[in-house]
Amino acid sequence: MSKKKKPRGLISGESAAMLQVFPLTRDQRCQQRAAKAFSESKTELRDVLQNALSQLISGLSFEVELALCQGWGTDFLSAEASKLMMSCELPAANNAKAYMTLDHMAVQHLADLCLGGKVSKLEESRSELTVTELRIATRTFNRLLGSIQEYICDQKSLPMAEPLKQVQELKPFSYLIIKVRIVLDDDVISWFLSLPVSMFPQVADGPAVATASEQPLLQTQWQKFLVRGRVVMAEKKVNVRQLQQLLQGEFMPMSLQDSASFRLGGKQLFSGKVAQEDGQLAFQVTQTQE
Structure with missing residues (x-):
């Protein structure tokens, strides 16, 4: 039996007056x-x-x-x-x-x-x-x-x-x-x-600059942040007719590139090559993107 989430109550006027407005x-x-x-x-x-x-x-x-x-x-x-x-x-x-x-x-x-x-x-x-x-x-x-x-x-x-x-x-x-x-x-x-x-004097909006006390924290903990990347060995654009042919069991010729790209979201970060190590596929960076 699934439990329904209890709706959040409204904030009273006195409590709202104490909240910071952004x-x-x-x-x-x-x-x-x-x-x-x-x-x-x-x-x-x-x-x-x-x-x-x-x-x-x-x-x-x-x-x-x-x-x-x-x-x-x-x-x-x-x-x-x-x-x-x-x-x-x-x-x-x-x-x-x-x-x-x-x-x-x-x-x-x-x-x-x-x-x-x-x-x-x-x-x-x-x-x-x-x-x-x-x-x-x-x-x-x-x-x-x-x-x-x-x-x-x-x-x-x-x-x-x-x-x-x-x-x-x-x-x-x-x-x-x-x-x-x-x-x-x-x-x-x-x-x-x-x-x-x-x-009145204005300060332009810009990215926040880390203080000296915050920099060691950023330098030591950034490696713990997880990201989902993907290695692309080959890709090819197809039209609707080719897609229908694939659904019917047809083959499509593909050519593997010498190098593969590593992408995070829709942005390519660097390129490299795919090899085997201890019986498993591995990716090695050979060139970074400027």
């Missing part, structure tokens, strides 16, 4: 490396943005906070609230575009701070922005992006940012979405920076 595609791996580079320099980047905003907002005490958004953190980009999205090309990242997205109320509050006033208490944002508010938002984006580019890529030149007519969807795994927050005494202003992955 990126499958190259884009996912590049994004993961960029996220790691951002996390390692998060404190320095926060100081860079703090200094850049301090040059725009004078006479006020505030703190800058940064957070890397993934999954639920990017829901704001598809919300229905009135938003402003700006783009700017990055010469240091092969002219890939970076984006800044913020709602109209954040633009109005940011304009209040840059103009030296207090944040106005608005119940809801206006559907249209003034020329001054749009200019301040564009200038802020350029100042922040220029400071980040100079810190990461050591390059200062940057074209002027351009406001977009509507919010665009970004290509998956091609950007790091960072939430920037200005924390004041009584208010918090936040927006999103979408930085291209190509802006």
Whole structure:
């Protein structure tokens, strides 16, 4: 009586959260490396943005906070609230575009701070922005992006940012979405920076290199790995008619070659000759394949 295999149970949510996630595609791996580079320099980047905003907002005490958004953190980009999205090309990242997205109320509050006033208490944002508010938002984006580019890529030149007519969807795994927050005494202003992955240093994918501690293990244990090889003394292609004749008992002339080939899978590794040793057939390598 055969026993049925017990089906594997589902992994609970708490257990799944503890599992390590492995990126499958190259884009996912590049994004993961960029996220790691951002996390390692998060404190320095926060100081860079703090200094850049301090040059725009004078006479006020505030703190800058940064957070890397993934999954639920990017829901704001598809919300229905009135938003402003700006783009700017990055010469240091092969002219890939970076984006800044913020709602109209954040633009109005940011304009209040840059103009030296207090944040106005608005119940809801206006559907249209003034020329001054749009200019301040564009200038802020350029100042922040220029400071980040100079810190990461050591390059200062940057074209002027351009406001977009509507919010665009970004290509998956091609950007790091960072939430920037200005924390004041009584208010918090936040927006999103979408930085291209190509802006961050990348290490090309390649075969893993064995460390010094791993090399003796590879050098001593490789002979224990079993492979299935075959020695081909002769081979001949036949058509369907010849195959039918063989099934009916016909003979097919064959000529043995002077040398035989040793193959692993479909690849020929080396050639040699077949001989007898102690009454058994044996194979001796005479030529290796380059």
